[in-house]
Amino acid sequence: MLLSSDKIQKKQQLLRPNMERLSSQTADRQPGPIRLADPNRKPELQQTIRPERVIIRSKDFSFYYGSKIGVEKITMDIEAGSVTAIIGPSGCGKSTFLRCINRMNDLIPNTRAEGLLAVGGQNVYDKNTNLVNLRQQVGMVFQKPNPFAKSIYDNVAYGPRLQGIRRRSELDAIVEQCLRDAALWEEVKDDLSKSALALSGGQQQRLCIARTLANKPKIILMDEPCSALDPLATARIEDLIAALKGTYTIVIVTHNMQQAARVSDRTAFFCLGKLIEYGRTDVLFTNPAKKETEDYITGRFG
Amino acid sequence: MTLWRQIKNTLFTALCSGSVLFLAATLMIFLLPMLWKGSKAVFFRKTVEFDKMQKELFKRGHAEDLERRTAQTNQARQEALALLEHFSRGIDTALLSREVRSAYQQLGRHLRYLEVSDDEYARLREQAKDIRDAFLQALETTDKAEAESLLDTVDAQQTNPRFQNSPFEVVFSLSKQYRQILQEIDLSRRPEYAAELDIVKTEMRNLFGPLPGESIPPLPQDRFGATRWDVAQRHLQYLIYQTKWVPSGKDDKRLIPKQIRRDDPEEGIFGKTELAPLFSMVEQNLAAMLQPRPTIYWRYFLDDSTAGHYFGGVGPEVLGTLLLTVLSMCFAVPLGVLSAAYLVEYAAGGITTRIIRTCINTLAGVPSIVYGLFGLAFFVLLAGNPSILSASMTLALLVLPVIIRASEEAIRAVPQSYKEASLALGAGKFRTFLTVTLPAAGPGILTGIILSLSRAAGETAPILFAGAVALGPIPDIGLHLKWLFQPTRALSYGCYDITVGDRLAMQVPHNQFGMVMTLILLVLLLNLAAVLLRWRMSKKLQGL
Numbered sequence: 001m002l003l004s005s006d007k008i009q010k011k012q013q014l015l016r017p018n019m020e021r022l023s024s025q026t027a028d029r030q031p032g033p034i035r036l037a038d039p040n041r042k043p044e045l046q047q048t049i050r051p052e053r054v055i056i057r058s059k060d061f062s063f064y065y066g067s068k069i070g071v072e073k074i075t076m077d078i079e080a081g082s083v084t085a086i087i088g089p090s091g092c093g094k095s096t097f098l099r100c101i102n103r104m105n106d107l108i109p110n111t112r113a114e115g116l117l118a119v120g121g122q123n124v125y126d127k128n129t130n131l132v133n134l135r136q137q138v139g140m141v142f143q144k145p146n147p148f149a150k151s152i153y154d155n156v157a158y159g160p161r162l163q164g165i166r167r168r169s170e171l172d173a174i175v176e177q178c179l180r181d182a183a184l185w186e187e188v189k190d191d192l193s194k195s196a197l198a199l200s201g202g203q204q205q206r207l208c209i210a211r212t213l214a215n216k217p218k219i220i221l222m223d224e225p226c227s228a229l230d231p232l233a234t235a236r237i238e239d240l241i242a243a244l245k246g247t248y249t250i251v252i253v254t255h256n257m258q259q260a261a262r263v264s265d266r267t268a269f270f271c272l273g274k275l276i277e278y279g280r281t282d283v284l285f286t287n288p289a290k291k292e293t294e295d296y297i298t299g300r301f302g
Numbered sequence: 303m304t305l306w307r308q309i310k311n312t313l314f315t316a317l318c319s320g321s322v323l324f325l326a327a328t329l330m331i332f333l334l335p336m337l338w339k340g341s342k343a344v345f346f347r348k349t350v351e352f353d354k355m356q357k358e359l360f361k362r363g364h365a366e367d368l369e370r371r372t373a374q375t376n377q378a379r380q381e382a383l384a385l386l387e388h389f390s391r392g393i394d395t396a397l398l399s400r401e402v403r404s405a406y407q408q409l410g411r412h413l414r415y416l417e418v419s420d421d422e423y424a425r426l427r428e429q430a431k432d433i434r435d436a437f438l439q440a441l442e443t444t445d446k447a448e449a450e451s452l453l454d455t456v457d458a459q460q461t462n463p464r465f466q467n468s469p470f471e472v473v474f475s476l477s478k479q480y481r482q483i484l485q486e487i488d489l490s491r492r493p494e495y496a497a498e499l500d501i502v503k504t505e506m507r508n509l510f511g512p513l514p515g516e517s518i519p520p521l522p523q524d525r526f527g528a529t530r531w532d533v534a535q536r537h538l539q540y541l542i543y544q545t546k547w548v549p550s551g552k553d554d555k556r557l558i559p560k561q562i563r564r565d566d567p568e569e570g571i572f573g574k575t576e577l578a579p580l581f582s583m584v585e586q587n588l589a590a591m592l593q594p595r596p597t598i599y600w601r602y603f604l605d606d607s608t609a610g611h612y613f614g615g616v617g618p619e620v621l622g623t624l625l626l627t628v629l630s631m632c633f634a635v636p637l638g639v640l641s642a643a644y645l646v647e648y649a650a651g652g653i654t655t656r657i658i659r660t661c662i663n664t665l666a667g668v669p670s671i672v673y674g675l676f677g678l679a680f681f682v683l684l685a686g687n688p689s690i691l692s693a694s695m696t697l698a699l700l701v702l703p704v705i706i707r708a709s710e711e712a713i714r715a716v717p718q719s720y721k722e723a724s725l726a727l728g729a730g731k732f733r734t735f736l737t738v739t740l741p742a743a744g745p746g747i748l749t750g751i752i753l754s755l756s757r758a759a760g761e762t763a764p765i766l767f768a769g770a771v772a773l774g775p776i777p778d779i780g781l782h783l784k785w786l787f788q789p790t791r792a793l794s795y796g797c798y799d800i801t802v803g804d805r806l807a808m809q810v811p812h813n814q815f816g817m818v819m820t821l822i823l824l825v826l827l828l829n830l831a832a833v834l835l836r837w838r839m840s841k842k843l844q845g846l
């Protein structure tokens with residue numbers, strides 16, 4: 001049976017939108033050039049960090065949920081402009097520690113902190129700490145993408161608006177810049193008024209990063225940012241982390257050791273609320289100093 | 303084993319669908335008759351009296367058309383009304399005696415006008431007085447012979463030239479008339495006739511409005527006959543049938559009611575009188591006398607009503623209900639949502655919170671009359687008099703627990719990650735609540751509002767003392783806010799008032815159920831609006 005040429009043409013026309021969509025999807029897979037951070041401010045990958053480069057300092061820091069220990073006696077310094085990964089088995093306190101840095105743990109009743117945890121020389125758990133300022137300087141990206149049920153534009157503009165920026169032109173500029181920085185601009189620039197919830201999971205997570213960037217933070221905390229995403233979206237987020245490195249100090253909690261090895265400059269290994277080992281990522285993964293670390297990274301437990 | 307599991311599954315499905323069907327059936331059984339009866343307030347057959355009422359009370363309708371129809375119906379009624387009038391002359395002696403008295407008074411004036419001498423005047427007056435008294439006595443007596451002899455003494459004076467061509471002459475024609483009536487009726491049964499004739503006259507008034515010669519009644523409901531064909535049918539039954547109490551059996555002394563026609567030749571009270579043709583005349587020509595026409599009285603929802611809800615619609619009631627509902631929501635929603643926010647977001651799960659929550663749950667179960675009494679004891683005393691403000695505040699208190707509970711659940715259901723996202727951006731607790739939690743909890747809160755909206759619109763007991771009246775001025779809504787301090791009518795209270803009103807529900811059942819129907823429709827409409835809003839909100843939240 002032969003199809004008439006008309007029919008064939010029609011069929012091709014029917015197929016074309018599909019093809020186009022497919023090709024645009026493949027375009028998605030190849031991320032465009034991402035704006036690199038200032039190359040002059042590359043972190044120095046020394047085993048010890050020079051004191052003037054320390055941005056987060058934790059000294060004998062302990063955190064308790066009631067009588068239960070969250071983390072205990074954590075002493076570690078985090079270098080400005082670097083990417084620091086925190087790995088460890090479930091329930092080891094890595095998220096707890098991360099959430100202490102911008103005091104998100106305040107939401108949980110009956111908690112208590114001891115020791116020193118300072119961001120930029122300022123004790124986080126000081127009574128006089130301005131939480132608004134702290135959280136603006138220490139942004140956070142969560143495990144599950146959690147954009148607000150607002151438009152893409154309003155999501156990104158949420159932080160600037162909090163800071164009192166009302167001028168439309170100013171907001172427009174910030175939104176565009178942040179979406180570009182989060183490598184989302186090309187995908188959403190045509191419809192910024194679309195609901196953020198209509199985006200895919202990976203796009204939502206990048207939107208959350210853009211939203212955090214809009215606050216112009218010094219530090220970005222990432223709490224397993226890729227655990228709810230597929231490998232493709234994960235790759236894009238990792239690229240993004242690499243691009244943001246230098247401009248921002250990034251602390252990332254991850255279950256995925258390959259990810260930690262790929263993206264981070266330094267890695268901390270937590271176990272049972274204690275910091276077991278902390279050092280340069282390449283060293284930690286190739287030549288761990290502690291037995292527990294070796295067991296964990298080789299998959300013998302955890 | 304598998305079979306048993308399948309049976310259990312099927313049974314469960316059947317049980318679930320069965321209960322849903324049962325629910326739907328119950329709802330239909332409850333709602334449909336209400337709506338059916340209520341729809342009669344809007345869809346019915348109007349009579350010419352309805353048009354007259356609309357013309358006079360609401361200034362509507364074609365004057366020419368109405369005039370033509372009035373003339374037609376008057377012509378149709380003429381014979382029956384004349385018959386009734388003639389017959390009632392014999393029974394209702396008050397009419398005759400009034401005429402005789404007035405003739406006597408006019409004679410005096412007539413004599414003065416003729417300027418007769420004083421002696422003559424006194425003599426004639428004396429004579430006329432004797433005649434008058436004889437006539438009046440004849441009217442009062444129940445003995446036929448005595449009455450006739452008295453009338454003879456009256457007629458003896460007929461030849462007196464002084465009375466000829468004077469106003470007093472009418473007395474002799476009246477005497478002649480009465481003589482004729484005496485032949486027709488049994489004087490001994492006159493009191494009995496009088497009582498029944500009263501009923502007949504009332505029903506005739508109910509059917510056709512004031513009888514000819516009667517002055518215009520002060521109350522609007524008495525000024526018109528039956529405005530609706532179904533009402534006319536009812537009054538026709540009342541007109542034709544009388545209830546007689548007869549022994550239930552031969553030896554039984556108990557009496558049972560029996561409906562018999564008033565013109566029944568054997569048992570009917572008017573069967574052997576000359577009034578008998580009236581009943582079949584009205585029965586057969588009622589359509590010509592009232593000219594029923596199907597109508598859709600959609601203005602029912604907007605019109606003001608006459609006192610007692612005899613005519614007109616439920617416009618002020620609708621307005622009052624809307625005002626009360628919306629105002630109570632204005633009080634209850636912010637208060638309820640903020641309380642819920644406090645309970646969820648701020649108050650830790652301590653014993654105080656638990657006590658507060660228990661109190662709220664208890665409040666939700668308190669009978670509404672208790673709220674009504676509280677409203678009377680607190681808001682009304684505080685404001686000075688029952689008013690829209692105090693009533694809506696009482697209603698707000700009533701629905702507050704429902705709103706708090708629904709809002710609490712809705713706010714609790716907002717994912718923690720939403721709030722965290724906002725807090726992590728440096729937003730304060732209040733800002734987070736306002737910009738993130740509240741919009742996300744919106745659909746849930748709206749559900750609570752929908753539930754309480756219906757309740758506030760339909761409750762009677764809380765507004766019973768706090769600000770509802772059966773009859774009152776229509777609130778003139780404006781910026782001056784004076785209307786807030788006036789009582790208002792409301793659908794729920796109006797329905798209650800008609801139902802408990804003395805015989806009112808019997809006279810205007812269409813209005814009673816019309817109010818119920820309007821209330822159901824109003825609540826349905828409000829709900830529909832809220833559901834639509836919720837649908838749009840959740841669609842937005844889902845990013846569609």
